[in-house]
Every structure is written in C-alpha cells, then in structure tokens.
Amino acid sequence: MPLPLIPHSYLDMTDLAVISANNLMKRYNDRVTAVNAVSLKLEPGEFVALHGPSGCGKSTLLMLLAGLARPDTGSVTISGNDLFSLSANNRAKLRARHIGFIFQDANLLPYSSVLENVLAATLATPRANARERATQLLSDLGLGDRLTHKPRELSAGEQQRVALARALFHEPKVLLADEPTGNLDSDNAALVLASFRTHADRGGCVLMVTHDATARMAASRAIEMKSGVIA
Amino acid sequence: MSLLSLVLQEIRHRKGNFLLGVLSVAIAVLCICGTVLGLRSHDRVTESLTGAMEAATQKEMAKLEDEIRKSMKGLGFNIFIYPDGQDMSEVYSQGYASKTMPESYVQTLADSNIVVVNHLLPQLTKKVKWPERERTVLLIGVRGEVPIAHRDPKKPLIEPVEPGTLVLGYELAKSLSLNPGDEVALLGRSFRIAKCHPERGSIDDISIWLNLAEAQHLLDAEGQINAILALECNCASLDRLGEIRKEVAQILPGTQVIETESKALARAEARNLASRTAKTQLAALQADRASLRAGRERLAAWLSPLVALGSMAWIAFLTFSNVRERLTEIGTLRALGVTSPKILTAFLSRAAITGLAGVALASALLVIAQFSPELIQVNLTASEWLILATGAPLLACIAAWLPALHAAATDPAQLLRHD
Ligand SMILES: Nc1ncnc2c1ncn2[C@@H]1O[C@H](COP(=O)(O)OP(=O)(O)O)[C@@H](O)[C@H]1O
Numbered sequence: 035m036p037l038p039l040i041p042h043s044y045l046d047m048t049d050l051a052v053i054s055a056n057n058l059m060k061r062y063n064d065r066v067t068a069v070n071a072v073s074l075k076l077e078p079g080e081f082v083a084l085h086g087p088s089g090c091g092k093s094t095l096l097m098l099l100a101g102l103a104r105p106d107t108g109s110v111t112i113s114g115n116d117l118f119s120l121s122a123n124n125r126a127k128l129r130a131r132h133i134g135f136i137f138q139d140a141n142l143l144p145y146s147s148v149l150e151n152v153l154a155a156t157l158a159t160p161r162a163n164a165r166e167r168a169t170q171l172l173s174d175l176g177l178g179d180r181l182t183h184k185p186r187e188l189s190a191g192e193q194q195r196v197a198l199a200r201a202l203f204h205e206p207k208v209l210l211a212d213e214p215t216g217n218l219d220s221d222n223a224a225l226v227l228a229s230f231r232t233h234a235d236r237g238g239c240v241l242m243v244t245h246d247a248t249a250r251m252a253a254s255r256a257i258e259m260k261s262g263v264i265a
Numbered sequence: 266m267s268l269l270s271l272v273l274q275e276i277r278h279r280k281g282n283f284l285l286g287v288l289s290v291a292i293a294v295l296c297i298c299g300t301v302l303g304l305r306s307h308d309r310v311t312e313s314l315t316g317a318m319e320a321a322t323q324k325e326m327a328k329l330e331d332e333i334r335k336s337m338k339g340l341g342f343n344i345f346i347y348p349d350g351q352d353m354s355e356v357y358s359q360g361y362a363s364k365t366m367p368e369s370y371v372q373t374l375a376d377s378n379i380v381v382v383n384h385l386l387p388q389l390t391k392k393v394k395w396p397e398r399e400r401t402v403l404l405i406g407v408r409g410e411v412p413i414a415h416r417d418p419k420k421p422l423i424e425p426v427e428p429g430t431l432v433l434g435y436e437l438a439k440s441l442s443l444n445p446g447d448e449v450a451l452l453g454r455s456f457r458i459a460k461c462h463p464e465r466g467s468i469d470d471i472s473i474w475l476n477l478a479e480a481q482h483l484l485d486a487e488g489q490i491n492a493i494l495a496l497e498c499n500c501a502s503l504d505r506l507g508e509i510r511k512e513v514a515q516i517l518p519g520t521q522v523i524e525t526e527s528k529a530l531a532r533a534e535a536r537n538l539a540s541r542t543a544k545t546q547l548a549a550l551q552a553d554r555a556s557l558r559a560g561r562e563r564l565a566a567w568l569s570p571l572v573a574l575g576s577m578a579w580i581a582f583l584t585f586s587n588v589r590e591r592l593t594e595i596g597t598l599r600a601l602g603v604t605s606p607k608i609l610t611a612f613l614s615r616a617a618i619t620g621l622a623g624v625a626l627a628s629a630l631l632v633i634a635q636f637s638p639e640l641i642q643v644n645l646t647a648s649e650w651l652i653l654a655t656g657a658p659l660l661a662c663i664a665a666w667l668p669a670l671h672a673a674a675t676d677p678a679q680l681l682r683h684d
C-alpha cells in the first residue's frame with residue numbers, strides 16, 4: 035500500500051513545522067489526566083528541552099507524538115500527515131522513516147551485535163547500502179572497532195551511542211528522547227547532546243525530556259510541563 | 266537485517282527455552298510415531314504368527330490325511346448291508362438280522378457301477394439248535410465273493426465253502442472232539458468237516474459255516490439272505506460311510522449300511538479332531554491378537570492427541586515466557602516502526618522453527634533406531650513424513666498463536682514505561 039507521504043522537497047520547506055501537536059489529551063483509568071490540552075510545534079532546526087516534575091506527563095506526551103499511544107482527543111501531524119488518521123501499518127512506517135526514539139536505557143537487542151542492533155532499523159523499512167550507513171554512523175560515534183561486540187560487552191554510554199546510531203539510521207526529521215543522558219557519565223552525555231545539536235543544525239528537530247540542567251542548557255528552547263499542561 | 270536472522274539470533278541467545286520446545290516436539294513426534302509404528306509392528310507380528318500357525322496346521326493336516334489314505338488303502342474297511350425295515354437294535358443284540366432280502370440284491374449291487382466297494386459277500390445267518398448235538402450254534406451260510414461286473418475278475422477274498430462240507434468254530438470242534446474229515450449230521454443232513462478255525466475268542470468260536478444254498482434250504486429260506494458283507498471298501502473322501510450309503514441307497518433303496526469299526530475310521534476321526542482343534546486354536550489366536558490390537562488402538566486414540574496437546578500446551582507456555590522476557594525488546598521494535606503483524610510473524614516463525622527442529626531431532630533418533638531394527642521398524646511413507654514435517658510446525662504455531670498475538674497487540678507505550 036503506497037504511503038501518502040508528502041515529497042521531500044516539500045518537507046524541506048522551512049516554514050512548515052516538522053511535528054505539531056494540537057490539543058492533545060490523554061487520561062489513564064478515567065482518573066489520571068497525564069496530558070491535558072497540549073499543543074506544540076517543532077520547526078526544522080529546533081532542539082527543544084522538555085522538563086517538569088516526575089509524573090507530570092512528559093513520557094506520555096512523547097509516546098503520543100511518536101504515535102505509540104493514542105490520545106483521547108487532539109491530533110499529531112508529522113510532515114503534514116495526520117498520525118492518527120493513518121492505519122496502524124502506515125503509522126508504523128511513518129514512524130520508521132520520520133521519528134527516531136531514544137530512551138533512558140539503550141534497549142538494545144541483547145542477542146545481536148552492535149552493527150546488527152543498528153541494522154534492526156531496517157526491520158521496519160529497508161534502506162540501500164544499509165551496512166555501510168550503519169558502519170559509518172557507528173564510526174562517527176566512536177564505535178568503529180566495536181561492530182561485532184554484543185551489547186553486554188559495552189558500557190552504558192557506549193550502549194546509548196549504539197541506540198543513538200539506530201535512531202539516526204533513517205535520518206528522521208524528528209528525534210524524540212526520553213531522559214537520554216539519565217544513565218550517562220558527562221563525556222557520553224556531552225557526546226549525545228552534541229549529536230542532537232548537529233541533527234538540529236542539519237534541519238531536523240529534537241524534543242528531549244530531561245531533568246538535567248546541563249542538558250537543558252544545550253537545547254535552543256525549553257518547555258516546562260506541569261500536571262499534564264505545558265506552561 | 267531480516268526478520269529471520271533476528272529470530273535465529275534470538276534462538277541462539279535463548280537456547281534453553283528453544284531446546285525445551287524442540288525436545289517437547291521431538292517427544293510428541295516420537296510418541297505418535299511410536300504408537301503408529303507399534304500398531305504396524307503388531308500387525309506384522311500377528312500376520313507372521315497366524316501365518317506360521319496356518320502353515321504348521323496345513324502341514325500337519327496334510328500329513329494326517331496322507332497317513333489315513335495310506336492306512337485305508339492297506340486296511341480298507343468293512344460294511345454290512347442289512348435288509349429294508351430291519352430293526353438295528355435287534356442286529357446289535359442277537360448279532361444278525363431276522364428280516365431277509367433276496368439274494369439277487371448281491372447281483373444287483375455287483376452289476377451296478379458301484380465304485381466304493383471291492384468285495385461283496387452275501388450271507389444268511391441264524392442261531393439254531395443243533396438237534397443232533399444239543400448245542401446252540403450260529404449257522405452262517407456263505408457263498409464266497411460275488412465278482413463285481415465292471416472290475417477285473419480277481420482272486421476271491423474268501424474261499425467259498427464247498428457244498429456238503431462244514432467249517433467249524435474252535436469251541437465247537439474242541440468240545441465235540443470233531444476234526445477235519447469227520448462226518449457229522451446237521452438238521453437231518455450229513456456233512457463232512459472241511460476245516461476247523463483256530464480260536465478267535467468271539468461268537469465265531471461257536472459258529473458253523475456252510476454253503477449258502479444249503480443253508481437256505483436247511484433254514485427254509487430259499488433265495489434269501491439277511492446280510493451282505495462288503496469288504497475292503499475304499500474311497501477318496503474322508504466321509505466314507507456317507508459316500509457308500511449314498512451309492513448303495515441309489516442301487517438298493519431302503520437297505521441299511523453299517524460300518525464295522527476299523528483303525529482307519531479311528532484315524533479319520535483323529536484327523537477331524539486335529540483339524541477342528543487347530544482351527545479353534547487359530548481362531549483363538551486371531552481373536553486374541555485382534556483384542557490386543559483394539560486395546561492398543563484405543564490407547565493410541567487418546568494417547569496421541571494427549572501427547573500432541575501436552576506438547577502444544579508446553580510450547581504455548583514457553584512462548585508466553587519468551588514473550589514476557591522480551592517485552593522491552595518488543596516495545597523497542599515497535600518504536601523503531603516495526604508493525605505488529607511483523608512482531609506476530611517473528612514469534613510464529615520461532616514456533617515453526619521449534620516444530621521443524623523437533624521433527625528433525627525425532628527423525629534423527631528414528632534413523633539411529635534403524636540400526637537396531639529388532640527394536641523398532643520405521644516404515645513411514647513419504648506422505649506420512651510430509652504430514653509430520655508440516656504438522657509439527659503448524660501445531661507449534663497454533664500453540665504459540667495466543668502468546669504471540671499478546672506480544673503483537675500489547676500497547677508499546679506500556680512496554681516502554683519504566684518508572
Ligand atoms: N499506563 C499507565 N496507566 C496508568 N497511569 C499511568 C500510565 N502511564 C502513566 N501513568 C500516569 O500518568 C502520569 C504521567 O506519567 P508519565 O508520563 O510517565 O510522567 P513523567 O514521564 O513526566 O514522569 C503519572 O501520574 C503516571 O502515574
């Protein structure tokens with residue numbers, strides 16, 4: 035089934051928001067309103083930090099933006115596509131091509147090598163010269179000599195760099211990161227933040243949840259969230 | 266990276282879970298093959314047992330029949346033909362018939378195409394008082410053999426008694442001190458003693474044999490006889506008496522045919538008994554084997570599905586625990602844009618590979634078992650192998666279906682939560 039995606043030339047137009055959320059609401063068990071009437075817009079080149087107290091709904095918002103959870107009301111538009119009006123399969127394909135997701139834990143496949151963990155991105159959607167691309171990304175992140183290693187042979191920082199390579203593999207327009215530096219030493223944290231900066235500078239956008247003041251400083255803009263609402 | 270290589274890498278990583286699944290499939294396959302092959306080898310054993318028994322019985326029967334034929338050839342056997350309407354109980358109690366029939370019956374029989382009787386001896390027997398000697402004797406008038414028309418004339422079997430002579434039984438000769446050549450009077454006529462028989466220990470010892478015509482005259486029964494003795498009867502069939510009766514009845518309607526006891530008869534009876542016994546034994550063996558097979562079939566009928574179901578339940582459990590272990594992985598793959606059908610496919614492929622590996626392991630064991638064919642004979646047809654090779658992965662997939670569906674359908678946002 036052909037995906038109703040907008041052509042690249044159109045995506046590159048800087049006046050168009052890469053991702054925008056409109057009046058998102060998500061309630062759990064009819065009691066907790068995790069996300070309440072949130073609207074936001076990320077433009078190409080933006081690196082945004084999202085902060086707020088624990089339990090205010092940051093992770094939930096990221097899931098909604100990535101289409102991994104469905105909002106009770108509201109909509110998400112990515113590169114001009116209304117995420118929740120797509121079929122589940124097309125939503126997954128859109129996610130594969132346009133969204134990179136990074137978690138606090140690297141969440142690597144424990145049974146696959148470093149290289150294959152990056153190539154796991156091709157499970158969702160194929161790409162020409164995938165092996166060369168993955169090798170290049172890993173070398174750029176200082177892991178060129180660790181391609182055949184298993185995740186358990188790597189430090190937390192190295193694992194997170196593999197996860198970063200995997201997230202960047204399809205050159206997504208949007209990077210969503212949920213406390214990506216939470217488990218990292220300062221060197222690795224700096225490397226991850228620098229990568230985000232580069233991604234934004236190349237025309238992508240980054241939305242990063244963080245508690246860390248240093249990380250927030252690296253971003254170009256900060257959004258504060260409180261009790262499901264953006265201040 | 267393909268889905269298959271993901272599945273294979275995961276299998277290599279979690280060997281324990283995979284091997285448990287493979288073993289369970291292999292055990293189920295071996296169990297089911299075992300019951301099928303067991304039934305087959307049961308049938309083989311039954312066939313060879315009953316076959317051997319039938320062959321042995323046939324051989325034994327052939328031997329017995331051969332013996333009987335030989336002995337009957339040597340011995341022949343003897344029958345009495347008694348007049349129409351004769352009360353047989355009287356014959357048994359007094360030793361002869363009181364009714365008579367025309368002597369011409371013998372000629373009628375002899376002229377007929379009778380094939381089963383070799384020698385015909387007409388006789389007239391009566392117990393009388395020997396007035397001259399005050400003794401009770403059995404008077405037997407005999408004529409010697411009547412030649413049978415369609416046969417070559419042959420040497421008479423019994424020497425006829427010359428007219429004017431008597432042959433005496435042992436007791437009479439001894440007690441009356443009579444010897445061959447002596448002249449004696451009997452019923453007012455004078456006879457010369459031609460011969461005295463040695464002792465026989467029977468009624469023969471007080472019997473007097475004389476020429477039939479003279480006996481008829483003395484007993485006032487001209488042209489009458491009361492028995493025909495047929496000697497050395499032979500026939501191919503083992504139901505000899507029935508055959509003779511049939512033949513004689515066609516020629517002399519109403520007469521009665523009695524067989525005197527003979528060794529040949531006893532052997533024929535023995536043979537019939539042996540044949541009956543062998544048939545009963547064979548039937549018992551077949552019934553026994555059949556009930557054993559029915560029992561095995563009943564066992565197979567519930568054991569095979571039970572084993573298959575057990576194995577499926579086990580694979581379902583293993584898949585479920587595999588899914589549990591991989592929740593974060595599933596969430597991560599979903600975040601990468603992998604669709605739920607693909608996740609489902611991954612888990613089902615894993616189950617199918619488990620099934621295939623199980624069949625392969627079971628087949629390998631069966632092939633190894635072939636090195637000792639007395640243990641089990643693996644004679645599965647190509648289509649049965651095909652059924653195994655497709656059935657086991659298919660059932661494993663069905664077993665893994667629910668846990669795999671659970672894995673594919675779970676909300677990825679839930680899977681990725683960690684707080
Ligand atoms: N699956 C869920 N079921 C019920 N409540 C949930 C679920 N996920 C999150 N919540 C609740 O929603 C609120 C927001 O959670 P979350 O988005 O994880 O916050 P944050 O990431 O800012 O700490 C919290 O009160 C949390 O307990």
Ligand SMILES: [Mg+2]
Nearest residue numbers: 092093094684
């Ligand atoms: Mg959170």
